[in-house]
Amino acid sequence: MDRKRKHLIRLGAGVAAGLGAAAIAWAGVAANAEEPADPKGDFEAQIIGGGDVVDGQYPWLVGLGSPGEGTPYERQFCGGSVIAEDVVLTAAHCVEDVTDPEELVVFSGAIDLESEDVVETSVAAVHVAEDYNDPIAMSNDWALLKLDEALDVEPIALATEPEEYDLLETAGWGDTGEGFPTTAQWVEVPFVSDADCEAAYPDEVDAQTMLCAGDLENGGVDSCQGDSGGPIMTPAGDEQVLVGIVSWGYGCAEPNQPGVYGEVADFNDAIDEVIAGWE
Numbered sequence: 001m002d003r004k005r006k007h008l009i010r011l012g013a014g015v016a017a018g019l020g021a022a023a024i025a026w027a028g029v030a031a032n033a034e035e036p037a038d039p040k041g042d043f044e045a046q047i048i049g050g051g052d053v054v055d056g057q058y059p060w061l062v063g064l065g066s067p068g069e070g071t072p073y074e075r076q077f078c079g080g081s082v083i084a085e086d087v088v089l090t091a092a093h094c095v096e097d098v099t100d101p102e103e104l105v106v107f108s109g110a111i112d113l114e115s116e117d118v119v120e121t122s123v124a125a126v127h128v129a130e131d132y133n134d135p136i137a138m139s140n141d142w143a144l145l146k147l148d149e150a151l152d153v154e155p156i157a158l159a160t161e162p163e164e165y166d167l168l169e170t171a172g173w174g175d176t177g178e179g180f181p182t183t184a185q186w187v188e189v190p191f192v193s194d195a196d197c198e199a200a201y202p203d204e205v206d207a208q209t210m211l212c213a214g215d216l217e218n219g220g221v222d223s224c225q226g227d228s229g230g231p232i233m234t235p236a237g238d239e240q241v242l243v244g245i246v247s248w249g250y251g252c253a254e255p256n257q258p259g260v261y262g263e264v265a266d267f268n269d270a271i272d273e274v275i276a277g278w279e
Contacts, residue, residue, distance in 0.1 A: 050176065050187035050221070053111045057236070058171050060156040061184060063107035064090055064145070064229060072120065073113035073182045079172040079230025080106065081242055083158060085150040087275055090229030091245050091262065092132040092143045101126050101145075108151050111184045113173060122148045127274050129267065139206040141247040141262040143229075144271065146278050156231065159243040159265040165191040168213050168243060169233050170259070174226030175252065187221045189213040189232070192258045200256055209266050211244050214258030222259045224252035232261045 053061070060082040065075035078094035088106055098104060101123040109119035125146035132140045171186035190213060197212035198205045205212070213232060214222050223230065223246045232244040244261030251257050264271075 050185045052181075053171055053184040053186045055111060057111075057186065058156075058184075058231070058233075059154040060242075061111070061171055061231060062088055062151075062153070063113060063173060064088070064094060065105055065107060066103065067105045067120075067122070071114050072107040072118045073173075073180075075105075076107060076113055076173055077226070078228045079174075079226075079246065080145065081231040081245075082108070082151055082153045082155045083242070083271070084155055084275060085153075086147040087278070088145040088147065089158075089242070089245065089264075089271065090143050090145060091247055092128045092141045093138070093247070094229045095126055095143050095145070096128050096132065098126050104145065106145065106147060106151075108153050112182050113184075114182045119151070121151060124148045125278065129270070136204065136206050138204075138248050138260070139209045140267060141209075142245055142264075142267055142271070144274050156233065156240065156242045158268045158271065159234075159241045160268060162211075162263060162265045163243075164193065165234065165243070167191065167235055169235055170213070170223045170227070170231065170246065170261075171233075172223060172227030172230035172246065174228075174230075174246075175224040177224075177252075180226055187223075188235075189221050189223075189259065190215055192216060197258060197260070200258060201250075201260070205260065209263055210247070211261050211263045212258040213244075213261065214249075214253070216256055216258060219253050219255040219257075222249070222253035232259075 062080045063076040064078040064080050080088040080090035083089045104123040106121045107118050110117040123145050127144045129140040129142045167188045192212035194207040227246045230246045231242050247262050249259045
């Protein structure tokens with residue numbers, strides 16, 4: 001693995017045609033893998049310690065993919081979170097080069113992307129954060145998708161203030177070290193302070209718009225390629241909130257290299273403004 005190449009190891013697994021060049025432009029190829037002939041091929045780094053999401057655990061978790069033939073599993077490349085009945089929050093790097101919303105669909109209604117219960121919804125509009133990559137690369141890594149119709153899905157609330165946490169939860173259909181699962185996976189990840197995150201990635205972390213999570217000492221728990229755009233949340237409970245968006249890192253689940261997430265509390269006001277303009 002060439003660790004000197006930049007980030008985006010959380011990139012969408014398939015990275016649909018038309019999005020692939022944009023999403024991979026920053027990194028060349030995913031930093032945790034040799035470029036495979038099969039985009040859902042095997043990778044060296046692993047997500048260890050996770051497990052299957054169960055029905056109802058994260059109703060707001062959705063997959064982002066391309067329209068066309070094949071199962072949703074074959075077309076999914078990023079994750080997202082439903083934050084209003086017809087709005088999905090995802091990562092800017094998943095959709096930054098989309099020129100037509102018809103290039104995208106959202107998969108909801110089932111945690112198994114090969115289930116007949118998956119609902120496929122088209123996208124009416126895309127908003128990429130205007131300050132994405134400012135002041136440094138991967139800052140403000142968020143985007144909104146306006147859907148053609150409302151989803152029968154419980155939205156997740158957004159964090160409103162930056163906080164330090166103990167454990168967080170992240171989920172998605174990304175690489176597990178044994179390939180890409182059809183059923184979404186989830187894992188608990190320890191919160192990492194801004195100071196420790198900046199020490200892990202000198203001069204590459206914007207503490208204002210990013211937060212980190214992972215086991216610094218041991219590694220072994222993390223989001224990975226294919227989880228981009230998906231949620232990192234407070235632990236399950238009545239007040240569970242979305243605190244971040246899967247964004248970037250070096251490798252997956254490795255010691256001293258935590259996952260980096262867009263910090264929702266920093267840009268929730270901008271998110272509200274975009275949604276209000278769509279109403």
